[in-house]
Amino acid sequence: MLRTIIISPEPGIGERLGEALSGFDGAVQLCRVVDKYPDGSELARILRAHAPEVIFLSFEDTQRAVATVRYLESQSAGLQIIAFNAVCDATHLRESMRAGVREFLTDPFDEETVRDALRNVNMQLQKKPPVYESTNQIVSFLPSKAGAGCTTLAMNISAAMARGKEGTLLLTDLDLNSGMLRFLMKLANEYSLSDAVEMSAAMDENIWPQLITSKFGMDVLHAGRVNPNIRVEPTQVQSLIQFMRRNYEALVFDMSGNLERYSIEVMQESRRVFLVCTPEIPSLHLAREKMGFLKTLGVDSKVSLLLNRVQKKPPFTVAQVEELVGATVAASFSNDYFAVSRATTAGQALDPQSVIGQQCAAFAAGLFDRRPPVATGEKKSKKFLEYFNVGAQQLASQD
Numbered sequence: 001m002l003r004t005i006i007i008s009p010e011p012g013i014g015e016r017l018g019e020a021l022s023g024f025d026g027a028v029q030l031c032r033v034v035d036k037y038p039d040g041s042e043l044a045r046i047l048r049a050h051a052p053e054v055i056f057l058s059f060e061d062t063q064r065a066v067a068t069v070r071y072l073e074s075q076s077a078g079l080q081i082i083a084f085n086a087v088c089d090a091t092h093l094r095e096s097m098r099a100g101v102r103e104f105l106t107d108p109f110d111e112e113t114v115r116d117a118l119r120n121v122n123m124q125l126q127k128k129p130p131v132y133e134s135t136n137q138i139v140s141f142l143p144s145k146a147g148a149g150c151t152t153l154a155m156n157i158s159a160a161m162a163r164g165k166e167g168t169l170l171l172t173d174l175d176l177n178s179g180m181l182r183f184l185m186k187l188a189n190e191y192s193l194s195d196a197v198e199m200s201a202a203m204d205e206n207i208w209p210q211l212i213t214s215k216f217g218m219d220v221l222h223a224g225r226v227n228p229n230i231r232v233e234p235t236q237v238q239s240l241i242q243f244m245r246r247n248y249e250a251l252v253f254d255m256s257g258n259l260e261r262y263s264i265e266v267m268q269e270s271r272r273v274f275l276v277c278t279p280e281i282p283s284l285h286l287a288r289e290k291m292g293f294l295k296t297l298g299v300d301s302k303v304s305l306l307l308n309r310v311q312k313k314p315p316f317t318v319a320q321v322e323e324l325v326g327a328t329v330a331a332s333f334s335n336d337y338f339a340v341s342r343a344t345t346a347g348q349a350l351d352p353q354s355v356i357g358q359q360c361a362a363f364a365a366g367l368f369d370r371r372p373p374v375a376t377g378e379k380k381s382k383k384f385l386e387y388f389n390v391g392a393q394q395l396a397s398q399d
């Protein structure tokens, strides 16, 4: 499906174009009709929310339209623009062509002309899909055994990472059966991950802020009330993650230890996976079992251990734990019942002065590198071409 946006300060013509596009249902998805020329930051938000491939841009106000074209080009290479207007006189055509826009539609929008324009831009998209900035700074936390302290570490390491970088990190509770973040962080938001999953296909910059809560300098999507019946499709998780990747610098996922399909999906997207265990035999045993399973998924190379609740005289050394589980220990965290329970009671993050608070901060500091976000192009599906009854090779040879 070709994702499109209409920018039209004159509502009537935008509506008529929308109607014309609805005739291509199944091949064209109209994500949004914007009823003005949006300013830079608004346009950037809209692009991050929808990652469109084609913008239908009104040339009613030539100057603003040209400025919009320039801005769109600076935001996403490969994004296709189709100009439209009530009339297409020499001035409009000249200005739009000068701005590098190859397609121009006039009202009324007849089906054949729209089809031709779509086919032409689609050929360009085949050669060069649009590219949007998208973070690859994704980490997930997986408990070896229930109660290993996975949520405690995920939350506090995230809070430490977010310090001084407000609003750039998203922490998501993926534990749909016993998610604790809502309680630990005293979040009152009625919306949760289930809503985000349900609305994943239509997610945008207006819905998203209602789903998350800002706490401890980060945005948090909690898991809601216990709901074992929820079905989460991999495609829903995928589109949600893509949305998150475009809108945050860093993503942290707190998982249940049940290795659900959606958790596996998230681990595959993650740059690093932290398997949280305690230095006790049952926890280490399950960590080893999980490592074995993660190996079968091919994600074992990004897994390392976080050793939690380490006492002064631990029963195993770090080297022994590594050998036993078959993974390296990325960091150790003290057993600090006092600091952890005080934070839990107060609904606060760990005291940064406490030993475990300092350990979380030190680990967080080295966690995210400063590599620029990667650019992702969305691959076009064949379906779009099939809709026009033209094979990909045919299209390429026509160009």
Ligand SMILES: Nc1ncnc2c1ncn2[C@@H]1O[C@H](COP(=O)(O)OP(=O)(O)OP(=O)(O)O)[C@@H](O)[C@H]1O
Pocket: 143, 145, 146, 147, 148, 149, 150, 151, 152, 153, 175, 178, 180, 255, 256, 257, 276, 308, 309, 310, 333, 334, 335, 336, 337, 338, 340, 341, 344, 356
């Ligand atoms: N380093 C620590 N020192 C003392 N207590 C801790 C520590 N880490 C976690 N705890 C406590 O252990 C309990 C379990 O922690 P948490 O909920 O973080 O574990 P989990 O691995 O996420 O569990 P679940 O499998 O239920 O998701 C909590 O009561 C928490 O306060």
Ligand SMILES: [Mg+2]
Pocket: 143, 150, 151, 152, 175, 180, 254, 255, 256
């Ligand atoms: Mg947990």
